[in-house]
Amino acid sequence: MYRKADVVVIGGTPSGIACAVRCAGEGLNVILVNLTDHLGGVMGSGLGVTDTLYDGFRAPIYETFIQSVREYYKKSYGENSEQYAACYSKRKLHFEPHVAELVFTRMLEAESRISVLYRYYPVSVEQVRRKLTAVTIRSFDDGAPIRLEADAFVDASHEGDLAAAAGVEMRAGRESRGEYDEPHAGKIFTQTGGGKYPRDAVEGLLNLEPFAGTTQQIFSGSTGEGDNAFQAYNFRVCLTCNPVNRVYPSKPDSYDKTLYLGIVEKPEDNRGRTHVLRTHLMLGDGSWRLKSHIPNDKLTWNDPLLLGAQLEYPNAGWERRKEIIREHADFALGMLYFLQNDEAVGPDVRQEALRWGLPKDEFIDNGHFPYELLVREGRRMVGRYTFTEHDGILASGLNRAPVHSDSIGIAEWPISSHDCTADRRPGSSNDGVLMLSESTRPSQIPYRSLLPQNVDNLLVTICLSCSHIGWGTLRLEPVFMHLGESAAYAIALAAGQGIPPGKLDADKLVRKLAENQVMVSFFNEFDMATRHNWVPAVQYFGTKGFFADYDAKPEEILDRHTFSIWAGAFGSLLAGSPNPLETARKLHRERERSRDAEPVNRIEFHRMIEDELVIRGFQGLQAHPDQNASTPLRRGEACFMLYRLLLAIPN
Structure with a gap:
């Protein structure tokens, strides 16, 4: 089977959707290839929040999503409702997974130039010198492969399979401290302290919401050695405390209570376990209560990280990835079952855990469990510019992060990392945990970071060119949506000139973005709606x-x-x-x-x-x-x- 379009976008993620919508708005015909039956990536699979410290207008498509979600809750429940009040607070949007999917679906349906193919993944490409001419995609349901021709291609997936198939250099794991001279690279043990940061934001000198906590201690054994480790994965499990809407999960067939005993053990007794066990329910002293933070008495549970199981995923084929995904699902459901039922857990903890269950009105065709795994970090391209820790902190001789003349977007989330291995030092968090909220500053993201070295008509908006530490500030959906729209403008501008995006004059692109309300420079006094x-x-x-x-x-x-x-x-x-x-x-x-x-x-x-x-x-x-x-x-x-x-x- 054969199809042709101006642009092929791999990944029905928020980034891919933003790219497709903008390309269509610029008059280009788009084929969007989605891995599952459901759109929106992790935002439609339980993420439930826009992780950002900045609530200004940064890019039109992202702003459309924000306002559409808010309008949904306003129309559905009323302007004075608890739901409408809960959907936006502390500069962040909070939403139910099905609402995110609905909004993204409507955004795509409004564009007649977009065709969506569900449950397909890329397997091979055709290439003439520095240009891709076609990609072949295969169905998860054993349907006939489809050959897609286009003038431009976008890899907006968390797997980076299109880029890898095109022979683009990719890496997974941590660089050593010496490779880019990054102070926090490689193997590292830290502990996060309290307070709010950065202090500039606390003191009103930076238009960001301060973040609670920052890395304050670095422990011995932080060698800075590079390795193949990276951030652990998990499902962002959506839970509800509404009894009418709540269903308890069954015990998974693979359930093994020994995996979860670390929750109720003292840290010194838990040393050396192969899985991280970190949950809000660890205290068990009656002083805690899980709180709803998305509308309709729901929360997004971010705790069941399965360390070690993520390492194969980036470079594995889909059969092995399915097994890894199943392991993560069983681990999350098993942890919830353990907390609710096992006598090793204190009665007060069990009582609190039993307040929460899977919501009946979410993921209805998937046992009320999220459709997609949170691939927190995978392959990263080695492109025309590598964004590192230095790009996200104050530059030498400046009171801002480095300036890039080809900036096409901004990032502002603290450089951070979840657990990479189960190794730890006395008093430290697990290896790799970071939260550099005091030193991180709003950064500019170069266009070159989206461009492979060897292909001129491929843009990579998620598995972009950066180091493991640089990824720590880029890795949020608001940034990915921002970059998806910027990539679309690059494709449209290049198409108008009859050249591939990799040959585009970046200065003209920067102007195009600035003139179309896409932020390329962060400033305190105004945003793109000014x-x-x-x-x-x-x-x-x-x-x-x-x-x-x-x-x-x-x-x-x-x-x-x-x-x-x-x-x-x-x-x-x-x-x-x-x-x-x-x-x-x-x-x-x-x-x-x-x-x-x-x-x-x-x-x-x-x-x-x-x-x-x-x-x-x-x-x-x-x-x-x-x-x-x-x-x-x-x-x-x-x-x-x-x-x-x-x-x-x-x-």
Whole structure:
């Protein structure tokens, strides 16, 4: 069987859906290939929350999802209902799995240019030099394979099978500390302390919700050695305490109570067990209560991590992956059964556990259990740029993370990792556990991180190019949706020019994104819904080093010294030799001189820019002053005027 489209997207994940919807909106025909019968990936399989510390408008498709879910609860239950109040709090969206699936399904059904194929996975590709020409997909139900032709392909899956089939270099596991000089890479033992972080957010200097807890101790034995370990997997089991909607799970056929005894043992007695046993029910002293945090008396249970069982998954075939998925399902259901029924568990713990069960109105055709395993970390591409720990923390000589001129999105979740192995040191968490909420800062994600080295018409939006530690801030669904939409704009822009996305001028892509409300630079004062003409310009120049921190100060008067640096950077940009990081560092280094400098008026602005134009060989262009030539210029206005001039310069 054979089919053809402009774009083939592998993965009905939130990232894949965002990519498909935007491609269709740009006039491209799309085939979306989904692994299961149900759309939405882990957001439709129990995740229940948008893990983010930022509640601003970051990208249109993601914002559409947010508002559609909120509208669902408002219309279904009323504006003053508990459900509507519960669906959004602390800068996060909280939702039931079936609601996420419904919203994603409606988003796809609204686009006539999208065809969805369910229960298929990629098995091989056809390639001519640096371009894929077709991918063959196979049915989980033993149907005939389908050959899909397209001009562009997107791997938006957690498995990365399309990229791997295309011969893209992939890796799984942890890099050593020395490979990218990452302080927290490789084997590491830590302990997380209390408090809220980063302190900048607590003090109101950073427009993020502070995170409770941060890594405060690093223990001996943290060698930094690389290995094949990575974050453990689990099902995000949706539970309810509503007796009318609650059903208790049966004991799995493979049930083995010895797997769970660590829950009721002291940590020193549990040392060396092969599985991590971490649950809110560990205290067992009557002081705890599990709390609903998604609407309709539900929660998403994140505790039953099955260490070791994840290691084969990334590079395994689907027959073996099915076995691994079954092991994780049995482990989660077995843990719940143990907590509810075993006499080794204290009576108060059993009583609390029995308050919770599987919801009858979720996953109705799957025994009320999630459809998809949370593949928390798998293959990672080795692409044209590798995003590392350094990209998510303060850069040397700056009060912000590094600047990337080809930024196509942002990340802001604390660099973090769940357990990688069951090894531990006295007093430490399991090997690999991290929460760098104090040192993480909003980062820019380069377009190059989505591009394979050897293929020009393939974009990878989930298994993108990053280190294990870099993955720790990228690994959230809001980021994946953001990147999916950015990838779609890249494909559409390249198609309009008759070139593959890997040959696209990244600067034009950054402009396209900024002009279409896709965030490429994080700032404290505004988001992409802000209605000012300078917003795209400030976003764009945020990728060119015009800001040494996260304060754009668009309404403040521009000083002469800052503008002299901007003018030089603008000239270098015109000459094709920008150095964003050095520009930002110079602004930071000379900030005291900027504070004492006089304001710039419009006459001075035009004179300095015209000097740069002449120096760079653009004598035919002039930046004529307007009627208010003698008035001081605001920073946002200056960016807008520079941006308008940039667009007037012939390619």
